[in-house]
Amino acid sequence: MKYIKTERLKCGTRIGHPVYNREGVLCYNIGTEVDPSMIDRMRKMHMYGTYILEPDEKPPVFTREELEFEQFQAMQTETVERILTSIVGRESPRQTIFDELIEEIYQRYCLLHSRFTFNQSLRSEYDFIYKHSLSVTVLTALMAGKTSAEPEEKKALLKAALLHDIGKLYAPSEILHKQDKLSDAELERMNQAILLGMNMLAKEEQLPFITRSYLKQYAEDTCNRLPNYPHTLMDLYPGTRILKVADMYDTLTAIRPYKAPITSFAAINIMKNDPLRYDPRIVDLLSGCIEILPVGSYVVLSTGEKGIVMKENPKDHTRPVVWGLSRNMPYNLAVPTLGEELYIIDCLMTSDNRQRISKEAVEKYIQKLKKATKKPEA
Numbered sequence: 001m002k003y004i005k006t007e008r009l010k011c012g013t014r015i016g017h018p019v020y021n022r023e024g025v026l027c028y029n030i031g032t033e034v035d036p037s038m039i040d041r042m043r044k045m046h047m048y049g050t051y052i053l054e055p056d057e058k059p060p061v062f063t064r065e066e067l068e069f070e071q072f073q074a075m076q077t078e079t080v081e082r083i084l085t086s087i088v089g090r091e092s093p094r095q096t097i098f099d100e101l102i103e104e105i106y107q108r109y110c111l112l113h114s115r116f117t118f119n120q121s122l123r124s125e126y127d128f129i130y131k132h133s134l135s136v137t138v139l140t141a142l143m144a145g146k147t148s149a150e151p152e153e154k155k156a157l158l159k160a161a162l163l164h165d166i167g168k169l170y171a172p173s174e175i176l177h178k179q180d181k182l183s184d185a186e187l188e189r190m191n192q193a194i195l196l197g198m199n200m201l202a203k204e205e206q207l208p209f210i211t212r213s214y215l216k217q218y219a220e221d222t223c224n225r226l227p228n229y230p231h232t233l234m235d236l237y238p239g240t241r242i243l244k245v246a247d248m249y250d251t252l253t254a255i256r257p258y259k260a261p262i263t264s265f266a267a268i269n270i271m272k273n274d275p276l277r278y279d280p281r282i283v284d285l286l287s288g289c290i291e292i293l294p295v296g297s298y299v300v301l302s303t304g305e306k307g308i309v310m311k312e313n314p315k316d317h318t319r320p321v322v323w324g325l326s327r328n329m330p331y332n333l334a335v336p337t338l339g340e341e342l343y344i345i346d347c348l349m350t351s352d353n354r355q356r357i358s359k360e361a362v363e364k365y366i367q368k369l370k371k372a373t374k375k376p377e378a
Contacts, residue, residue: 001016001052001053001057002051002052002054003049003050003051003255003261004049004051004052005048005049006039006043006047006048006050007043008049009034009038009049009050009052010034011036011039012033012034013033013034013052013053014031014032014033014034014052014053014059015028015030015031015032015034015038015051015053016031016050016051016060017030017051017122018030018062018067018070019047019050019122020070020073020074021074022074022075022077022078023074024072024075027041030053030062031053045124046124046125046126047122047124048122048123048124048128048255048256049122049255049260050122063117065116065117066117069117069118069119070121073121073134074121076134077121077127077130077134078130079097079101080101080130080131080133080134080162081127082097083097083098083101083162084129084133084166084169085169087166087200087201087204088166088169088170088200095206098159101162102137102155102158102159102162103155105138105141105158106141106154108138108141109138109141109142109145110141110144110145110151110154111145112142112289115288115289115290115291116142116289116291117290117291117294118135118142118290118291120250120255121135122255123254123255125177128254128256129165129168129169129176131254132165132250132251133161133162133163133165133166134162135254136161136164136165136243136247137158137161137162137246139245139246139249139250139286139289139290140158140161140243140246141154142286142289142290143242143245143246143285143286144157144158144239144242145289146285146288146289147238147242149239152208153210153239156208156210156211156214156239157210157239157242157243159208159211160211160215160218160239160243161243163207163211163215164215164218164243164247165197166197166201167193167194167195167196167200168190168194168197169193169197170193170196170197171189171193172189175189175190181259191223194219194223195219195223198215198216198219202215202216210239214237214239214240214243217236217237217240218244218247221240221244233275233277233278241279241282242282244277244282245278245282245283245286246286248267248271248278249264249267249268249286252266252267253267263346263347264290264291264292264347265292265299265318265344265347266346266347268286268287268292268317268318271283287317288317292317293309293312293318293320293344293347294312295309295310295311295312296308296309297347298347299344299345299346299347299348300344300345300347300348301322301324301331301342301343301344301345302341302344302345303342305324305325305326305327306324306326306348307322307323307324307325307331308322308325309322310322310330313333313334315334316334318333318343319333319334319343319344321334322344
């Protein structure tokens with residue numbers, strides 16, 4: 001499976017990601033062959049791109065949880081748009097649908113007791129701010145659910161997550177939808193828009209004080225230009241640190257106008273390698289909330305050998321047990337002496353965690369290899 005921009009889609013290929021409309025109705029299922037009408041519709045939807053299957057690749061199987069999340073994202077994007085645009089336009093009433101959405105996200109994702117398969121939704125130039133805001137809120141909920149904060153404090157943080165990107169609605173369209181990296185001057189104009197949004201929200205008395213505090217810290221940290229800016233990471237509230245990690249994870253793993261997404265594994269490692277900007281404890285918290293290297297993931301090792309994850313390591317997701325496909329043997333990357341020389345470079349699956357085989361298939365494959373490599377008795 002690979003990511004293809006909409007303008008490069010070719011007839012005869014098969015899509016590897018379901019396409020939903022704004023009402024949550026499935027337009028095209030996985031494995032659907034691309035034809036001129038599909039390309040035309042995706043262009044009219046202003047979609048940045050999609051995933052396509054390789055010629056001989058079998059369509060991946062979606063779990064019920066994954067399908068429900070796909071539909072939830074599609075349906076709630078319009079709700080997020082209504083909330084953000086009404087706040088910008090000073091329209092009312094909006095508080096009811098805002099509170100209802102926060103409550104639903106809280107119930108769905110803050111109260112989970114198991115790791116969640118977080119799949120990225122396909123995005124267009126018209127909805128990427130809203131889908132990003134929704135995704136960041138879900139990721140924030142997953143992490144907040146593992147903290148000891150009171151429910152109302154968690155919900156206040158979810159409100160900040162949903163509103164954190166509202167300033168971009170003030171940004172010029174040519175900057176917002178630019179198909180290339182922003183210049184320094186354009187980045188400055190974007191920062192000005194972010195600050196404008198923050199100043200507007202600071203006057204929203206309906207928002208909890210702690211929500212406005214999170215948003216103020218986030219905007220100051222993002223723009224890094226205001227007086228009294230907290231120069232150290234530890235000066236930030238724990239909730240702000242959670243918001244920073246959720247925002248960057250979604251930014252790195254989502255489809256962007258100018259850049260293809262990277263894998264969940266790579267995104268986590270980027271943040272872990274930058275401890276001055278991203279709290280390592282919060283990055284580890286996210287790693288424990290979502291699937292990063294589930295059993296069955298294809299990976300490439302530091303030696304160049306490819307392998308399959310056999311067993312996860314709950315203490316360190318980067319060091320699971322991997323079956324090497326070239327040497328037909330297992331590697332326990334949790335062993336310190338082995339981990340110094342042998343480690344995972346990246347996973348060989350798309351950022352939406354589709355390209356992996358089932359746990360049952362992994363077990364059958366490993367048993368088969370063990371029998372094939374077992375030495376005959378003398």
